[in-house]
Amino acid sequence: MQLLKTNSFLTPLLLSLAASIFLVKAASVMASESIGGTSNGCLLNAASLPLTGNAHQVMNASRQRFYGHEQMIGLIKTAADFIEHNKLGVMLVGDIAAKNGGPMLDNHKSHQNGLDADIFLMMPDQAFVSDEDPTPEATTVIDFEKNRIDSRYWSDRQSKLLKFFASDPVVDRIFVNAAIKKTLCEAHGDKKWLAKIRPWREHTEHFHVRLKCPSDSPDCVSQAALPEKDGCDDEMLSYWLAENINPTISEQVAEPELVKPLRCQAQ
Numbered sequence: 001m002q003l004l005k006t007n008s009f010l011t012p013l014l015l016s017l018a019a020s021i022f023l024v025k026a027a028s029v030m031a032s033e034s035i036g037g038t039s040n041g042c043l044l045n046a047a048s049l050p051l052t053g054n055a056h057q058v059m060n061a062s063r064q065r066f067y068g069h070e071q072m073i074g075l076i077k078t079a080a081d082f083i084e085h086n087k088l089g090v091m092l093v094g095d096i097a098a099k100n101g102g103p104m105l106d107n108h109k110s111h112q113n114g115l116d117a118d119i120f121l122m123m124p125d126q127a128f129v130s131d132e133d134p135t136p137e138a139t140t141v142i143d144f145e146k147n148r149i150d151s152r153y154w155s156d157r158q159s160k161l162l163k164f165f166a167s168d169p170v171v172d173r174i175f176v177n178a179a180i181k182k183t184l185c186e187a188h189g190d191k192k193w194l195a196k197i198r199p200w201r202e203h204t205e206h207f208h209v210r211l212k213c214p215s216d217s218p219d220c221v222s223q224a225a226l227p228e229k230d231g232c233d234d235e236m237l238s239y240w241l242a243e244n245i246n247p248t249i250s251e252q253v254a255e256p257e258l259v260k261p262l263r264c265q266a267q
């Protein structure tokens with residue numbers, strides 16, 4: 001009888017202990033994981049970005065590319081807080097990744113492991129209002145005749161947001177058009193943060209943020225580390241500035257088919 005009594009006393013305790021063990025386990029099972037590289041990988045247990053928030057709005061929502069590693073989703077939310085606090089308008093978020101990552105069936109080669117995000121350079125005062133999928137035509141901020149940014153479409157909003165992202169230690173690099181990099185180099189005395197701002201082809205209406213491999217993703221493949229120099233007067237910048245004027249310089253060569261990482265093959 002005594003034993004029974006003890007048991008009935010212990011049972012709720014045991015049950016709640018079992019429940020908390022289950023919850024801890026479930027929480028650890030649910031953590032996001034990036035597998036493979038940004039151009040040949042996949043994503044497990046993606047986090048998703050709400051379509052709207054205090055100062056962000058997801059574009060092309062019907063494409064269902066608002067998933068990412070939870071570190072990426074967290075960073076975008078923190079950036080939205082920064083934007084709201086500094087009254088910089090609204091951040092328009094383009095593609096991050098599909099729910100399980102992997103290749104997208106259009107022009108995107110990267111964005112496969114939840115560590116890439118496209119952010120529009122256009123930063124309106126207010127979010128777009130529409131019933132379903134409010135996606136404005138993205139505006140280029142480059143004046144190609146002058147090979148510089150077009151001041152009609154540029155303000156300190158963009159440079160503050162770029163600096164915010166570049167200053168976060170989880171960010172590995174940010175791709176922008178070379179004319180944007182050049183303008184940032186000319187405008188800023190403190191150039192240290194510009195090391196992560198990489199000139200690249202296109203990226204005239206959005207910039208592309210890439211995170212480092214998170215520590216919880218042992219099968220994530222990192223890119224080679226960037227040089228620590230600000231890159232404001234290196235060959236890379238001149239090369240991509242020339243590419244803006246004569247795009248044939250960097251005609252893309254076909255790349256060999258890549259073998260998917262093993263852990264992505266089941267998807």
Ligand SMILES: [Zn+2]
Nearest residue numbers: 116117118208
């Ligand atoms: Zn991108």
